[in-house]
Amino acid sequence: MTLFSRKGHYRTSSLGNLYWVGEHDVSRDDWYRSQGASEGEYTKYQESLRMLQEIEADRSAASAYTKPNAVCPVCGQSVFFYQNRSGSRVYFDDLGKPWPKHPCMDFPAFAGDDASRRSGECASPVLRAAIEIQVIEDLLETSWRDTQREFWEKYGVSQWDAFKVVKRLRAGKRTLLILDGISYLAPRRIFLIGEKTPQAIREGILIYYYRGWVSFFDPQKMEPVDHELGRLSGPSAFVEALLGLK
Numbered sequence: 001m002t003l004f005s006r007k008g009h010y011r012t013s014s015l016g017n018l019y020w021v022g023e024h025d026v027s028r029d030d031w032y033r034s035q036g037a038s039e040g041e042y043t044k045y046q047e048s049l050r051m052l053q054e055i056e057a058d059r060s061a062a063s064a065y066t067k068p069n070a071v072c073p074v075c076g077q078s079v080f081f082y083q084n085r086s087g088s089r090v091y092f093d094d095l096g097k098p099w100p101k102h103p104c105m106d107f108p109a110f111a112g113d114d115a116s117r118r119s120g121e122c123a124s125p126v127l128r129a130a131i132e133i134q135v136i137e138d139l140l141e142t143s144w145r146d147t148q149r150e151f152w153e154k155y156g157v158s159q160w161d162a163f164k165v166v167k168r169l170r171a172g173k174r175t176l177l178i179l180d181g182i183s184y185l186a187p188r189r190i191f192l193i194g195e196k197t198p199q200a201i202r203e204g205i206l207i208y209y210y211r212g213w214v215s216f217f218d219p220q221k222m223e224p225v226d227h228e229l230g231r232l233s234g235p236s237a238f239v240e241a242l243l244g245l246k
């Protein structure tokens with residue numbers, strides 16, 4: 001019997017009373033029985049699970065906003081894949097710290113040759129469209145999946161907030177960055193400032209932020225990189241920094 005879990009939350013009973021459901025693991029059948037779900041609710045729940053599976057959004061926390069861009073040739077699981085021009089490759093089970101690598105690909109056999117390796121093409125996971133991310137978040141809700149909690153259970157840390165770099169500007173020696181939150185869990189927009197900002201922090205890339213640190217995948221080094229940056233209080237502080245007033 002498959003187990004699933006989610007955070008404590010409020011639910012409305014069939015009599016219309018709001019009640020608290022604590023953090024717990026329940027089997028799907030137990031849930032069906034104990035919550036007194038109607039046939040319609042159960043069908044919707046199953047349908048949501050099926051749709052999440054179909055669009056590969058249920059395997060990892062990052063899959064809610066980034067489409068896995070490769071399939072493991074060993075176990076058939078959807079994975080996140082980076083390749084640089086010289087053909088180096090890395091596969092991840094999920095994105096963000098601790099950057100869990102997909103285990104099957106650690107074998108030397110996969111360091112070997114195939115057609116795409118010689119082609120010199122770069123590859124990296126692509127962010128899903130905003131509307132798709134919204135649909136996925138709704139599906140996760142109706143299917144009682146909490147992939148953020150699952151990330152924490154698997155890796156012992158919470159996934160840092162995911163952002164997209166929307167603007168990178170120079171102000172003298174310093175670099176100014178505007179990051180937009182990808183999921184509803186992240187702040188909508190943050191403003192960062194720093195010196196010697198790595199070139200790999202380009203507009204459009206996926207980046208993770210937590211308390212003055214960013215973490216991202218550097219395609220030149222072919223490894224995840226952490227970098228310290230200052231956080232500005234908001235748009236006006238950003239403009240002042242840009243004009244060199246601060």
Ligand SMILES: [Zn+2]
Nearest residue numbers: 072074075104
């Ligand atoms: Zn595998």
